[in-house]
Amino acid sequence: MDNSVQQQAQKCLACKKPLCKVACPLGNDIPNVLQLVKNQQYRQAVALFGHAFGELCGYLCPHQQQCLGACVLNAKGNAVNFPLVERWLFHNSPVEICQKSSTLQGKKVCVVGGGVSGLTFAIKVFQAGADVTVFEPNKLLSTLYTIPSFRLPRQVLDNLVERVQSSPIKIVCQQVQPSQIATLAEQYHFVYVATGVGEARTLGIPGQELATTYQQCLLGKLCGNVVVVGGGNTAIDCARLAKSQGCNVTVVYRRSEEEMPAFQTEVDHAKNEGVLFQTHQAPVCLEKQGQNLCLTVAKTVSHNRKSLQITNETHQICCDFVVSALGNNTSPFASLQQQALPNVLFGGDVAGGSLVVHAIRDALLCATKLEER
Ligand code: SF4
Structure with a gap:
């Protein structure tokens, strides 16, 4: 038994109005799951979720905006790390895929x-x-x-x-x-x-066919200087992966960092790992220059999510690869x-x-x- 999982369960206050549960898009009954973990009733704890993919939630949810960020113990800097518990539970007591009722029998x-x-x-x-x-x-x-x-x-x-x-x-x-x-x-x-x-969306600029798709980037084959265009989680995944493989990486995003759809924790990880960010820059043209690529970007002004003004103030970024990571x-x-x-x-x-x-x-x-x- 992983002690840190038991420690997380032990510190839960079993709040009468659990903010962690309110913040969970699935409304997971977090206090009761933690109670069952305390009692070492792991299968029963997993059953409370009602689905088989809790381990994925434990890895991929934006926990700071959900259970972890909402826990009242944040006030003491000691929030219950529910994602850790969720990962451990589903890893060690996976849901069995067997018939449990006959409600839909014959369908x-x-x-x-x-x-x-x-x-x-x-x-x-x-x-x-x-x-x-x-x-x-x-x-x-x-x-x-x-x-x-x-x-x-x-x-x-x-x-x-x-x-x-x-x-x-x-x-x-x-x-x-x-x-x-x-x-x-x-x-x-x-x-x-x-x-x-x-x-996948394309860059929508002249020379866009020279860009590498995010799928190609995620295969991990890039090297040298890499520019990733986009501000979502996929863009940050591309940037972090390329950085981990020794590339010099710059993320170009047309709005502010606050407006990036990517999870803030992922942006923070990327920054800590040495990924550079150029925000308020919109790509306007991609060209080949000898062996390299040259991405021209224009400064933008945005006042809210709906308006974006592209100015005439441009500069060029030379690199080996431009990755289009604009979502789908x-x-x-x-x-x-x-x-x-x-x-x-x-x-x-x-x-x-x-x-x-x-x-x-x-x-x-x-x-x-x-x-x-
Ligand atoms: S908010 Fe924190 S302390 Fe309260 S029930 Fe949820 S996990 Fe436990």
Whole structure:
């Protein structure tokens, strides 16, 4: 037993109005989980979460804005480190994927997308007795495999994938097109669409074809001087990974640091590791100069999230690689939500969620809806 996990549980005050729980997008019953940990009732503690992917939350949630940041013991500089407890619990007492009820017995359920939301839903409805098929053309949880291992250890993902693959949930390696959803809705009692985000956004400037995609960057093949364009978690992942491999890295972002969508803790890590930031700089042109690239950026002025003025004040940054890490376009599946087919549900990124915890929350809400029908 990890003493530090037990120490975290011991210091919880079991607040009557637990702010940690309020701040959790899943409303996890944190005080009661910690009580069960204190009593060494680990399986019961895991069961309180109601899903299988707590270890992912423990690694990937913005804890400072959630349970950790909300704990009343922050006032004494001694907040309960719930993410540590969550990681330990799910690692040592993983959820068993077996049937637990017969609420959905006789129902055929199809899940389009083998990411966090799709698999959370698949496990939940399988546990309720449904016959479940997941369509996924790539490896299960494939987008999480692009997160650098310093943020999410590969073994955690491998274990989760292995557990799903060895369960009775059917996995079909097949790409489903948006036009096929209506047919699936006729073949299955219920369809859950969790296909994730669309294609990666391009820089939208002359010379954009010279940029490296964030996916290529995350394969870890860059060297020399690297400029990462973007301000989200993917941009910071790219920057930290390139830095860890010996590159000189500068992040270029068109707004202020405060407006960056990336978690502040990740930005702080990047800074501590020596990543440089140029904020209020928008890329306007990318050119080749001999063996190098030259990115021209223009100073911007922003007053709020809606307005951004690009000035004529420009400068050039010469480097070996420019990485486009501007996030992704909306999935072509998203517009299907307007069709409102009664037995088709949507969740995760395709429905607007952006965090792992949102993907899980959508899946749990949809699975509950099904069980209540
Ligand atoms: S806010 Fe902190 S002390 Fe209070 S119940 Fe939550 S974890 Fe325990």
